[in-house]
Amino acid sequence: MRRYLNILFLVVGFAVAACSVEEKTHAEGETEYTCPMHPQVVKSEPGSCPICGMDLVPKAVQGEGVELTEDLAFLLKPTNTTVVSNIAMIKPVQKTVEATVQLDGIITYDPRRVYSVPARVSGRIEKLFIKYNFQQIRKGQKLMEVYSPDLITAQKELLYLVQSAPEDKQLIVAARQKLQYLGATTDQINRLIRTGEESYTFALYSPYDGYVVDLNASAPAARASAATAPAASAGGGMDAMGGSNAATTPAASSTPAGQAIQLREGMYVTTGQPLLRVVNVAQLWAEFTIPPGKMQSLAKGSPVVISFPQVPGEKLKANIDFLQPFFDEGENFAKARVYLPGNMKAAMVGQLVSGQATYSTDTALWVPSVAVLDIGTKTVAFIKRNGVFEPVAVTTGTDVGSKIQITVGLTQADTIAANAQFLVDSESFIKVRN
Structure with missing residues (x-):
């Protein structure tokens, strides 16, 4: 019995010694490491979490929780105190801005300086000295030589009066006037x-300076009259001419009436038939097309700086002299006309030019262009209210450089985000109350 008691005391002694050793070991203990996200992971040495890969942190011995480190401190802050980014804010500015409009145009002639040269007599063109369109001519320059029975008859009448009745001044003046x-x-x-001899070919001279355009003649409705009338008004020599004219009438009349045909030597012309047109280029126009959105901005007198691409560095300062609105295929647009000085050597008819018109806008609110956002159906800006940004619909006007005009939606007292694009990501949907 005594031996059993000794064995029991020995076992109890060993147990007590073991507990004391364990407590001592635990007190002195080894540092344990755990995962901040997965507390079930505990290791006796530093390492990585086998679940998420995060670095293990020391575990408190007394069970006070995870030790806060500098890397984990920000996770425990309230969300309303976290600053993700610093967004600049601005206020709309009310002012007047000098704006510019880029224009494309062409040099053209003044239609008030276009003159028509008609045929004053019927006859045949014997020689033509004007060969092509846009040929430059001078006043008094010979255009063509025409064989006309009417002119021959008028010359003979004047010579008869001068030689047979020189005292009848009134008839002589009438004969001269007829010619x-x-x-x-x-x-x-x-x-x-002076010579006393009539000329069978009569030269026609240009009454204007300029360039020849539309060197065409409209075919008359009937050529027979041009053939028979001279034959009736002349003598035997005219009968021969009339016969020749009659022979060529069928070929000439094959051209449809009213169709323009280019002048050629040997053609027959009738009285009043337009032969060519002369354009006087002493006054030219630069005609620009105004974009639809800029029609209301420009007015008569607006300054324009004209550039000539063919002559680098050549610029001309002028003013808009006339505005003409157009409506074509459901679109409104306008043309601006600028008069050019006659001594502009760089300006030629048909030449392409560019212009830059300037104007002053009305007093309005202006913000940076990036402060507004086009979402398709509306244009919005972000107003800061009660510490948060709220989208509001705005109406924009003219844009000048990096600034844009706000006509509706904002006031000078509003504070908006300087960059509206920064507040929108690829998955956001902007809900505008107004």
Whole structure:
């Protein structure tokens, strides 16, 4: 019995010694490491969490929880105190801005300086000295030589009166005037009287300076009259001409009436038929097309700086002289006309030019262009209210450089985000109350 008691005391002694050793070991203990996200992971040495890969942190011996480190401190802050980014804010500015409009145009001639040269007599073109369109001519330059029975008859009448009845001044003046109406010049009439011989080909001279355009003649409705009338008004020599004219009438009349045909030597023309047009380029226009959104901005007198691409560095300061609105295919636009000085050597008809028109906008609110956001159906800006940004619909006007005009939606007292794009990500949906 005594031996059993000794064995029991021995076992109890060993147990007490073991507990004391365990407590001592635990007190002195080894540091344990755990995962901040997965507390079930506990290791006796530093390492990585096998679940999420985070670094293990020391575990408190007394069970006070995870030790806070500098890397984990920000996770325990309230969300309303966390600053993700610092967004700049601005206020709309009310002012007047100098704006510019880029214009594209073309040099054209003044239609008030376009002159028509008609045929004053019927006849055949014997020689044509104007060969192509846009050929430059001068006043008094010979255009063509025409064989006309009417002119021959008028010359003979004047010579008969001068030689047979020189005392009848009134008839002589009437005969001279008739020749002038048929296109004869004073020099031609004086030379006729001096030589006493009529000319069977009569030269026609240009009454204008400029460039030839539309060197065409509209085909008359009937050529027979041009063939028969001269034959009736002339003598035997005119009958031969009339026969020749009659022979060519079928070929000439094959051209449809009213169709434009280019002048050629040997063609027959009738009285009043337009032969060509002369453009006087002493005054030219620069005609610009105004974009639809800028029609209301420009007005007569707005300054324009014209550039000539063919002549680098050549610029001309002018003003808009005339505005003409157009409506074509459901679109409104306008053309601006600028008069150019006659001594502009860089300006030629048909030349492409560019212009830059300037104007002053009305007093309005202006913000940076990046402060507004186009979401398709609306344009919005972000107003800061009660510490948060709220989208509001705005109406924009003219944009000048990096600034844009706000007509509706904001006031000078509003504070908005300087960059509206920064507040929107690819998955956001902006809900605008207004």
